[in-house]
Amino acid sequence: MDIVVCIKRVPATDTAIKIAADGKSIETSGVTFEMNAYDEFALEQARLLKEQLGEATVTAITIGPKEAQKEMRGTLARGADKAVLLTTEHWVYDGASTAEALSTWIKANPAQIVLCGKQATDADNNQMASNLAARLGYGCVTEVSKLELAEGTFTAERDIEGAREVVTCKTPAVISCNKGLNEPKPANLKSIMAAKKKPLEEMPAELPDAAMEVVSLELPPPRAEGKIIGEGADAVPALIELLRNEAKAI
Amino acid sequence: MSNIIVIAEVREGSLKRPSLEAVTAAQQLAKGSGGHVVAVACGHDLDAAAGELAASGANKVVTIEGATFAHYSGDAYAKAVAEQVRTHDGAAVLMAHTAMGKDLLPRVSALLETGVITDVVDVTCDDGVFGAKKPVFAGKATLTVKATKSPFCATVRPNNFAVASGGDGAEIAKVDAPSGDLLSVVKEIIAAGGDKTPLQEAKVVVSGGRGLKEPENFKIIEELAAAFGPGVAAVGASRAVVDAGWRPHSEQVGQTGKVVSPPLYFAIGISGAIQHLAGMRTARTIVAINKDADAPIFKVADYGIVGDAFEIVPALTKAIQEVVASN
Incomplete structure (x- = not known):
């Protein structure tokens, strides 16, 4: 079985956002980037499915800058057999463009299961x-926190x-993965070394x-x-007074 | 082509309130586009929901009804809705940003070969150009976009627009749901126990964090939430207590949880990590209770009380009960 995992490189969630001079993007200098937090669950689920099925090929794919090589190398250390980086120098905020580019690649390299995080923590698009x-004509369940795969079908909870x-x-x-679906494990030294030899x-x-x-x-x-x-x-009485008469919240 | 389509959400026969908020957003767009608001609902036995939509101020209501649509199917609903958008010359399509909205509208937008922007807090139509504002980076920044493809599709964040009302009875048209193969279908809905108010739709959110020391102590958070009466308040949690397994992820407020903007938010025993602040800073009024006077949460709280949550919260619960009883 072919499994594709969609990955996005995003600023770390503890980043204090600053706006760049163009007024349209974030200032990236000094920002630490990481794999989108929800993608961790997608990647771990791919690894678990491969374990369950015995035989499967897991391909991690992303659209991002060349620097995303670091995150993609990381996916190889955590269960992906192969990684694909579709490069662009711009922040892609438009989900339709991303979906179209990914669907073009997947149509040429069909998969039975496509996994992604429920949303990326930059644009928060959840789409x-x-x-x-x-675009693929596939079935889909989003924000999944429990998954049971059977022959030609699966049951999911959200x-x-x-x-x-x-x-x-x-x-x-296509299945989008939520926190709670599994417990991602960090890569160990052996798998980090092995990842260097993967494509x-x-x-x-x-x-x-x-x-x-x-x-x-x-x-x-x-x-x-x-x-x-x-x-x-x-x-407490002062709080009640303020909530009633100043904030008019109660 | 100037009509605004609202995809209304009906679950187990009842129209969801955020759909009526989306009608208000659609009316705002229709003023700019000069078109009508058409509400489209999918399901089975939709008479009650259609009646509510007809009275909401929508100019037309279309229901797509049939046994195959009794339970939500993303692929089947999307095809049927996309067809109605084409039939009604939709210039824009709105839906509430709910579990169903997030699932359905992106699918509809792809079938219509256009884009979609999600979780918007404002929508505009100037000189025929549609635009929207949405929080990104969990609210740490606000993105303003304009559409360059048509129709414009957006999901609308709950609790941001007023509930539409005051229509004088729009025309209701019924369309048969297509029969045929569904790729996905909802088999069962398991209620979360009791009459839990959804976190993102709650008027009051009471959140607890590490400061509560033990998972059992969330009882005081639940009691404060209950004091507001049925259906008003929901319980939230910080990432730390969710990661520790004290509370389910469905209650997590913050960047890897839910972003909420209720009229009233309580942060109890929560220090206010940037992650958490991102998820609640747009609440209208924020109350913080924390024993550390230097906790960052006090920087965003309209009202802060320094001290022991185990003394303050029960006193607050009692006071809220009295206010609610007297209202």
């Missing part, structure tokens, strides 16, 4: 899985508002014209300076 699935949903889906399919292909991404254009990227207006209204339970 890749179903967008990609529609959180919805105030409940859990159990979904059955045919393969081939990492690099080619320019074929991105179509974007469906959206960035007008601006701004920092949100700062909140008014907070105030401490008191100490201990004695401050």
